[in-house]
Amino acid sequence: MSDHQGTGAPEGVIAPTGMGGAMDLAASEAETLEKTPGGPLGTGPAGKPRSLWSDAWRDLRRNPVFIISALVILFLVFISLWPSAIASGSPLKCNLSKAQEGSQPGAPFGYDGQGCNVYTRTVYGARTSVTVGVLATLGVAILGSILGGFAGFFGGFWDSILSRITDVFFAIPVVLGGLVLLSVVTSNTVWPVIGFMVLLGWPQISRIARGSVITAKQNDYVQAARALGASNSRLLLRHIAPNAVAPVIVVATIALGTYISLEATLSYLGVGLKPPSVSWGIDISAASPYIRNAPHALLWPSGALAVTVLAFIMLGDAVRDALDPKLR
């Protein structure tokens, strides 16, 4: 990535002994700079400034991993918004007489133990997964980065308190916590599941945000702004947040995949969503007793789940590669 570092000004041409008269060399330095439009200094032809974000975007567009995972995710978002566009019929309309039947016209994935169309259920199940994944990630990212960011910025007593609280949350086993907490919930919507994920997920982001704010606030440009008399909110919003947000984005993107699989896990265990809700976890759970007779009923929702989780984790990887300044 040498093109990100090059500046092209040949400063090393000055005789090192000459203390006097070096000023005019400054002019020539500036001149040289001017004479290299584009090139290593590389503002685009339109003269648009290049930020680290636009650099990252350029990297991403060239990354096949990003393109593949982004296409998969776009497709998933599309079918969770408009499932009827590619699947006809209702996922809840089942016909027991067709139970465990294999692939046939109108039901390319066959039928499950209850005689429900596996294709339709798999398509409709994407909505649950994407909703839970996106909303849980948003909640975790917002709560975690606010708490962690403030703890890292102000430090001291509240930082210690928050760090001990995150330790406590890290000690709770996720699945066990889910079994205990969600088994008392009667509501059959995605909200208790999302709430549970935010409750147990924020400490992870909080730690990342805290660490990256502490790193960012020690930079001289933050000290420089402080020396100018900038207020804390200005320091946080203008100087620290833009430089501390990248790790949070990366971790959140990767976590999105794990939240989707956690939702499936909880639904499989019977404490997440329950029938008649449509979820890949519920379908996997329902199909697993018939794995010898009707493996297709298990494999299609499992495959959809695996591809979705993989797509989000690959996206997170690609984003990390593009944003990680150490690789630049």
Place this chain on the structure above:
Amino acid sequence: MSDNLTLPAQQGPADVTPAEPLLEVQGLTMHFPIYGGFPIKRKVGAVQAVDGVDLTVGVGESVGLVGESGCGKSTTGRLITRLLEPSAGKITYAGRDITHASRREMAPVRSEIQMIFQDPYSSLNPRQTVGTIIKSPMEVNGIEPEGGREKRVRELLELVGLNPEHYNRFPHEFSGGQRQRIGVARALALNPKLIVADEPVSALDVSIQAQVVNLLKKVQEELGIAFLFIAHDLAVVRHFSQRVAVMYLGKVVEVGDRDAIYNRPRHPYTHALLSAVPEVEMDDDAEPRERIRLSGDVPSPIHPPSGCRFRTRCWKAQDKCATEEPPLLQISGNRAGHLTACHFPEEPTTEARDEDVILDPALQALEGSADQG
């Protein structure tokens, strides 16, 4: 030559009339507490980074602050710009006590005291354009210059030798020297009266150092800005500063005008520092200069030596040095304004000594056997 004295309080300003002092620092102290213990942490000690520094910077004057790494020069600079809260002492700027001023109380002074940082790679926000960076001092302090802020930024860019068209570029598109120029432009944005330059050139390539130093010199002379120039490079300070203070382990050990420090140094530490400066001139007649090699590192500022802090590495140290701390005084043989904190000062010369002073017994033994063999 200005005669701003840095005298202990009891001595008073003596026989010289100080030119208007812009910044006065008295007994400035910064002790960073060390916490330890379990389960309840308590203060177990303190890093005495700065311990009673007296310093004066006159209007438009350039004062150099030199010393080894870890002697507290940068901490002093950050105390003066109030990035750190001093443990003790007094900082007076233009007659106003700013030692413990709050952010609100500092507001009118902030625009007059600016800072240039050592590392041009970390002192510029990588997410902001050059224009935004240089504009931010005006935004923070709510200053609207004539013709608008953008015009002022372009003027500043031109002043520091950059192309005004670089307004919309990002710091990572510039080299170290150019970035430092951006830092200088930011410091100049509010027409400050005092700039604390914390090793502004030590992170730069030697060929670039000259350019930046000359830029700062031009700025200082043309705009009449007072500088506190912190550096460990004696040659750079000599080029830049009218007055020089030498720091060792949190204390000023010698202060005087440029000529006094470089040609008539009295403190053994100053001698040692000057003898370490490599000489370029190869004059056949001139005798080679004395060499003084200091052994080991600076003692820990957590447990500084008693009495004179330099005594553990000093070749003239005697019992008195361990018990009695030498005050910073105009000792006999010094010219006005030249203060030295030493019980047994050296002769005011940098001429050659009969033999090298080697302060490391192991090194001495090694060289002795090499001579014989």
